[in-house]
Amino acid sequence: xxDKKRVSPLMFLPPVIFLGLAALFFIGVGREDRxxxxxxxxxxxxxxxxxxxxxxxxxxxxxxxxxxxTLVNFWASWCGPCRDEHPLLEALAAEGVAIYGxxxxxxxxxxxxxxxxxxxxxxxxxxDPAGRTAIxxxxxxxxxxFVLDGQGRVVLRHPGPLTAxxxxxxxxxxxxxxxxxx
Numbered sequence: 001x002x003d004k005k006r007v008s009p010l011m012f013l014p015p016v017i018f019l020g021l022a023a024l025f026f027i028g029v030g031r032e033d034r035x036x037x038x039x040x041x042x043x044x045x046x047x048x049x050x051x052x053x054x055x056x057x058x059x060x061x062x063x064x065x066x067x068x069x070t071l072v073n074f075w076a077s078w079c080g081p082c083r084d085e086h087p088l089l090e091a092l093a094a095e096g097v098a099i100y101g102x103x104x105x106x107x108x109x110x111x112x113x114x115x116x117x118x119x120x121x122x123x124x125x126x127x128d129p130a131g132r133t134a135i136x137x138x139x140x141x142x143x144x145x146f147v148l149d150g151q152g153r154v155v156l157r158h159p160g161p162l163t164a165x166x167x168x169x170x171x172x173x174x175x176x177x178x179x180x181x182x
Contacts, residue, residue: 039138039157046072046152047136051126054103054111059124063100065152069178071099071171072146074128074139076106077114081161082143086118088162093121097175101125104134104142147171149178 041047046064064070073089075082093099101122103111108127115125128134137146140159147156156174158166 039154041138041146041154041157044154046146046148046154047133049102049126050132050136051102051128054108054125054127056125058126059100061152063124064148065150067150068098069150069175070123070148071097071175072102072137072148073099073122074102074104074134074137074142074144076104076142077110078106079104079142083114083118085143085161085163086121088164088167089121090119092167093123098123102133103127104139105129105131145171147174147178149181151181153181155181 046061049059049061049064051058064072071092075086089099099122101124103125105128111127131139137144138157143161145158145162146154147158149155155178156170158170162171
């Protein structure tokens with residue numbers, strides 16, 4: 001008589017575990033919000049500004065709470081994605097969107113050269129040489145853009161560069177929500 005080998009149900013356990021983990025991985029990779037970084041500022045007043053003039057007069061919190069929807073864009077001349085998004089900021093400014101720029105940890109001469117080369121889409125601009133304001137605003141890196149309603153409350157925080165798709169799917173709807181809240 002030949003010995004029949006018994007098949008243990010435990011031998012199927014490793015492949016089942018592997019398939020389960022693989023499915024969880026693919027579900028996680030497919031999530032659209034995987035790059036989203038949470039912001040505790042949504043719905044709250046924008047933090048105070050601890051900024052310096054880059055050139056000309058500096059803008060202050062009063063401008064950001066002046067009754068109109070505004071964008072605050074943290075940027076730097078050394079930031080490649082900032083250069084990529086700059087034409088889109090210029091287009092928004094040409095449409096009449098008020099954008100305030102905060103130059104982050106940059107040399108003033110480099111920041112001014114950046115604006116001379118690419119244009120200045122900002123209604124007001126300030127420098128954050130130590131990054132203190134960026135910390136208060138919860139900025140992870142540049143570029144980052146915030147939409148504020150007329151009372152200076154944060155409606156949207158977008159980490160990373162703006163793209164045409166981001167403007168249409170996130171930024172414009174946030175601007176409309178902010179305008180409706182006035």
